[in-house]
Amino acid sequence: MARPVVRGTAAWKYFGDFRDVLLAGQVLVLQVAHPVVAAGVRDHSDYTSDPWTRLMRTGASLSIYVYGGVAGARVEAARLRALHRTFTGVADGRRYSALDPAAYAWVHATLVKVPVDVQRFFGRPLSTSELAEYYAQMCDIGRLLGVRERDLPPDWAAFERYYDSMVAGFAANRTIEELFTTIRTVRKPVEWLPDRWWLPLRRAQARGQMFLIRATLPADLRARLGLKWTEADQRRFNRFATVVRVFATPIPAGLRTAHMRWIGKLNVWFRAHPRVYARLIGGNGPGSAPRA
Template identity: 70%
Template sequence: MVPGTDVAPPIVRGTAAWRYFGDSRDLLLAGQVLVLQVAHPVVAAGVRDHSDYREDPWTRLMRTVASLSIYVYGGTKGAQVEAKRLRELHRTFIGVADGRRYSALDPGAYAWVHATLVMAPVDAQRFFGRPMSTSDLDEYYAQMCGIGRILGVRERYLPPTWPEFERYYRETIARFGPNETISTLFETIDTVGKPFARMSDRRWATLQKGYSTAQMFLIRATLPPELRDRLGLQWTDEDARKFARFCRATRMLGAVIPTALRIAPMRTVGKLNVWLREHPRTYRFFVRS
């Protein structure tokens, strides 16, 4: 299989991936997903050596959201083009970590990043919505496997069923522990700069404290408990009660918002980014390569 050329059935309106992948509540797990990704030693080394998230985390976040939106809401052709672009970009991300050479296209590491993105909407529904039914999980996972094949994830890292994927996910996390990149990520959350240049420093100083507190709380709340313990993140009974109240409130709010509106931002971004990719001059104007 040539990455970016595999064809998967298009994700159409009303199917599981269409309903869940772009749910706005998924963004509440952004910090959790980042921690899980950089817990992998190869991903950690690549981020440490090649990512600009410490200097410009907001732009990095927007690029990531834009890229993800294409896979589900940009059509099969858009997903193929984006997959090829990402493979070419990451091909240059090589280096040495702990005396060993690494590549961002290491099959296990590349598959793990995809796995975290597969699991995030499932976790988001479990925490903040209504847990997916067995039939929804089966349909959703089959669709995400199709996206994985477009991305070039090897078949051995795409277990055929959801229960087998869950087992692979748990077994992979069991090998993770603290590392330098996770520590740097936590420091970046605590010291992140303002998202808009026109925002006053004084106003951001007030907002930043609330942002970092909330983000670290959500990370501690949603990480798998065994990894949270290995990272030395405290979690108390009062934290658990506070998170339960937050989940109830988010669940109630989500219940009154139609699905089409909950996913509207990601759908719009996905379609816009496909158009921008088809108009490269305009794309380069808005987004740095």
């Protein structure tokens, strides 16, 4: 067992860093590159029609099982497993389940990797001792979520070997293409936003999101997906990363993660007061709607 996720520990400092949002597109691509995850998202997710709500639900879930305390994490884990138990179907002539152990473990692995990559690209890489503590904490969270013990590599070095071997087996698929289309055509987050404002904003976010995806995906997978990357692109990304690093790294960890910690506490409170949540937001609780 690792130390709990409390103030000053590695997962507390890095998992909710506001810079993690810069890899949001990358982690989605890596998740749906797995054929079982791709099938589940294709058949059961509403992200193409309602990406903003999907984003809020995902943020609520992540905040709870990392920053919501052990009790909150257990409740969220039970909710997630009950939700995904309903996501089944047929892909390529074979039945699949969203709780397929290998696919379920892979989704967790992508979330484990994001904060480490974010610090490597935009901050200070984690030290050997921080990596050991962070990974042990995320393994404990994986167990709470129902990831099998044998699907959790014993240490960070073994995790990286597992991660690289998984990425090496991925290729383009229809769900990845739909994700790219959604990024380019995403509807406005609120109906009152005038189209004359939203359309240029959408083009700008699509260019930025696709650039960050191309920049941060593993190079071999980027090539297999047909995403071009040039030396000029690399220089541009290096400049961007330097700016983020210079301005964000001096900010204390408590401030860099404050938003996720407060979201976690708020959503744990909402779970204890579902009527308040229903009145203010709608639904039965944070992330409660039966969607992927």
